[in-house]
Amino acid sequence: MALESVIIAGGGMAGFTCAKELRSRGFTGRISIVDPEGVPYDRPPLSKDYLLGTRDAAQIRLIEAEWFEQNDIEIITSTVVGLDTAAPAVTLADGSVHTADKIVLATGGTARRLPIPGGQLPTVLELRTRKDADHLRSVLREGTRLAIVGAGLIGAEVASSALSFGAEVTLIDPVDPPLIPAVGEVLAHRLHRMHAQKGITVITGVPTGISVDNDGVHTVELADGTSVLADVVLVGIGIVADTGLASTAGLETDNGILVDPSQRTSHPDIYAIGDTARTRLPDGTLLRRAEHWEHAMNTGVTAAAALLGQDLPEHGASWFWSDRHGVHVEGVGSMLGAGSQVIRERDGIPVAAFRIDEQGLLAGCAAIDGGMLVRAARRIIDRKKPVTGEQLADPDVDLKKLAR
Ligand SMILES: Cc1cc2nc3c(=O)[nH]c(=O)nc-3n(C[C@H](O)[C@H](O)[C@H](O)COP(=O)(O)OP(=O)(O)OC[C@H]3O[C@@H](n4cnc5c(N)ncnc54)[C@H](O)[C@@H]3O)c2cc1C
CATH class of the missing domain: 3.50.50.60 (FAD/NAD(P)-binding domain)
Known part of the structure; x- marks a missing residue:
């Protein structure tokens, strides 16, 4: 029919x-x-x-x-x-x-809520809809103490944006550094370090409870017995x-x-x-x-x-991006799994990471401010083009040529 x-x-x-x-x-x-x-x-x-x-x-x-x-x-x-x-x-x-x-x-x-006492408080914010963003913007101003739980993609982006409002940001994540599965360990470290360099207080810790007093001040309790005081708490954990x-x-x-x-x-x-x-x-x-x-x-x-009963399109390796602290991050394929990781540096700074799988094929790539490189890496992954670790690590090797 x-x-x-x-x-x-x-x-x-x-x-x-x-x-x-x-x-x-x-x-x-x-x-x-x-x-x-x-x-x-x-x-x-x-x-x-x-x-x-x-x-x-x-x-x-x-x-x-x-x-x-x-x-x-x-x-x-x-x-x-x-x-x-x-x-x-x-x-x-x-x-x-x-x-x-x-x-x-x-x-x-x-938005996933924190499964801890206080995790369901209506004053503990999330960011999924335009209304959520309107509300968050309305409470961010000079000196607002913002505690963000979750330093993955959304948490890190909000932390970066909140600095423009003059907010005092604390970023809490149980993992140091987050995002290894998405960008590999070396780039994850570089990205996570940027927060502290920009004036954000970074805490590696596990929240165990959140409470709010009559003045609207939140206390985020951590497993090590310390706590963080905040006017605004945002949870970004997927x-x-x-x-x-x-x-x-x-x-x-x-x-x-x-x-x-x-x-x-x-x-x-x-x-x-x-x-x-x-x-x-x-x-x-x-x-x-x-x-x-x-x-x-x-x-x-x-x-x-x-x-419509038409041929299914081929989409190739999956891709994502994220922006924080003035840098643009992109990733393609999968950085998770067996094989080896290769790092490309420019002037001693890691700018791209690659995963070569057990068959010797490029399986994943992530880069900071390297959109063209990621696009080329995507073609290499999709076309299963042979490349070597030496080529990937060398900043003078144009990946576009390898992708042809
Ligand atoms: C703040 C934020 C930043 C992000 N940044 C990035 C990024 O930089 N890079 C990236 O790759 N991805 C990013 N993402 C992820 C990306 O936006 C999502 O993967 C994408 O929006 C998913 O699209 P979707 O249509 O599946 O779901 P959604 O965009 O969530 O849309 C689902 C829609 O369904 C509606 N709906 C829900 N229940 C019902 C119902 N019962 N009946 C009718 N309608 C219903 C909702 O109102 C909603 O409009 C970001 C997401 C957020 C929230």
């Missing part, structure tokens, strides 16, 4: 991309995006220029609002509260039931994939909604994409669930192709 209608629950990067791709691939049927936040917007700026106030709400939209009308894509500003796999159909917060031939779950996740709708409807989940490489869930009419989805390969291997912007986009494209 020809596909006539698709409902997409969630209008973040993944849901929006799926809708856009369905249209650009020729689908003329009904497309509805349901999202309580209305017109889709981009999340990475929430810890960067949007938080800083250098880009406003209109400037972080994924596309102009009129585009949806022009492309006959309905935006329903509501929340999906129920999923009926048999119809298939979704129930919205107002009780209305909407049926479609296929349903795509693109509901992302919620997300919990939103699997509630799927598991209630009987779909298979495991730290994410399980999907096959075409983004199809355990039900043939339901797809899942973006941060909420986790791929299970045909041999049963569960891949790590990604929480990155490009992955959200790629899975939206794949689902659109699959829904």
Whole structure:
């Protein structure tokens, strides 16, 4: 039966991309995006220029609002509260039931809360939505004592942005340095050291409790018996994939909604994409669930192709970026796993890290202010081009030439 209608629950990067791709691939049927936040917007700026106030709400939209009308894509500003796999159909917060031939779950996740006393306090902030960023910006000013728990991607970015407000920032993480799995040990050390160099108090410690007094001053207790006083506490320790709708409807989940490489869930009419989805390969291997912007986009494209019965696109090695303290970090492939690490230095400073796997092939690369190098590394990974550790370590070797 020809596909006539698709409902997409969630209008973040993944849901929006799926809708856009369905249209650009020729689908003329009904497309509805349901999202309580209305017109889709981009999340990475929430810890960067949007938080800083250098880009406003209109400037972080994924596309102009009129585009949806022009492309006959309905935006329903509501929340999906129920999923009926048999119809298939979704129930919205107002009780209305909407049926479609296929349903795509693109509901992302919620910020992970600290599982400690006080971790659920409403004054302990998180950063996932535009509203969260508006609130955080409104409480950051000269002298604000900001304690951030989690020095990974979002925590580090907010720490850096908060300095522009004149905030006194304390960054707490149990691991020193964080981000080794993403960028390798050497670059992780360089990045983590930047915080202290910029005036941030960096603590390696495990929070055990948070309390707040009548004046709004928070105390973050640490396992070593010390504590940190803060006017504002932000927790950035990743997300919990939103699997509630799927598991209630009987779909298979495991730290994410399980999907096959075409983004199809355990039900043939339901797809899942973006941060909420986790791929299970045909041999049963569960891949790590990604929480990155490009992955959200790629899975939206794949689902659109699959829904239309078209060939699945090849996306190649996964990629992410992050910005802090005026430097731009990018990573591609995987720095985790067996093999050897190679460091490229410039003037004695590590600027890039590579992982060569046990087969001698490049498997991962991360770089600081090295976007072109990462792009070339990506081609080398995708094309399985042979390279040597000596070539990768030599700052005078142009990776673009090796990628040809
Ligand atoms: C502050 C911040 C900074 C980031 N920076 C970077 C970065 O620098 N680089 C990078 O690679 N990645 C970054 N990311 C990660 C990236 O933004 C995410 O991976 C991406 O947004 C995931 O897209 P998604 O569409 O899967 O989910 P989301 O963007 O979370 O969108 C999900 C949408 O679903 C909606 N929704 C939820 N439940 C329901 C429901 N029941 N019914 C209907 N709608 C629902 C939500 O309102 C939301 O709009 C950042 C994320 C954040 C929060």
